[in-house]
Amino acid sequence: MTTPNAANQIISRVEERDLYLERIFNAPRELVFKAFSQAEHLKRWWGPKGWTLPVCNIDFRPGGEWHYCMKCEDEKQEYFGYESWGKAEYKEILEPERIVYVDSFSDAEGNINEGMPQTIVTMTFFEMDGKTKLLNHGRYASAEALKTVLDMGMLQGITETFNNLDVLLEEIK
Secondary structure (H helix, E strand, O other), X not given: OEOOOOOOOOEEEEEOOEEEEXXXXXXXXXXXXXXXXXXXXXXXXXXXXXXXXXXEEXXXXXXXXXXXXXXXXXXXXXXXXXXXEEEEEEEEEEOOOEEEEXXXXXXXXOOEXXXXXXXXXXXXXXXXXXXXXXXXXXXXXXXXXXXXXXXXOHHHHHHHHHHHXXXXXXXXX
């Protein structure tokens, strides 16, 4: 499955247990990388439309962790008031080129939810004449695990999240 390439849209491709996402941002690579690595930036854009990031604790280094809570603040959404906790463990960081981490669902204390899929995420940032191409590769334990997150609306959520990042990048350029 592949989505069409339109301006500022995500191109996605599923191959068995792998999900590939591609997006071009109208900002320099260093700035896009910084938006993914600093809590003060993540708090302003991470999460789909109508969601906030009230908790964002990040130790951005190999072996470090990012523990966060997304909360639905939009009264019109069916998930209003719902909290979704996540935890990322950084495996590799090569500034401003690549971030590799294991992404997990967690609880408020940071305990990983073993009943939900984990993802090994590799984000690669490419400089393109003042813009940045982000390639995001997610590897799941199985095709079924990937289907679980896709069925949860992950593609819509990441599209809205990256749209939020576009807005932030315009503000901080």
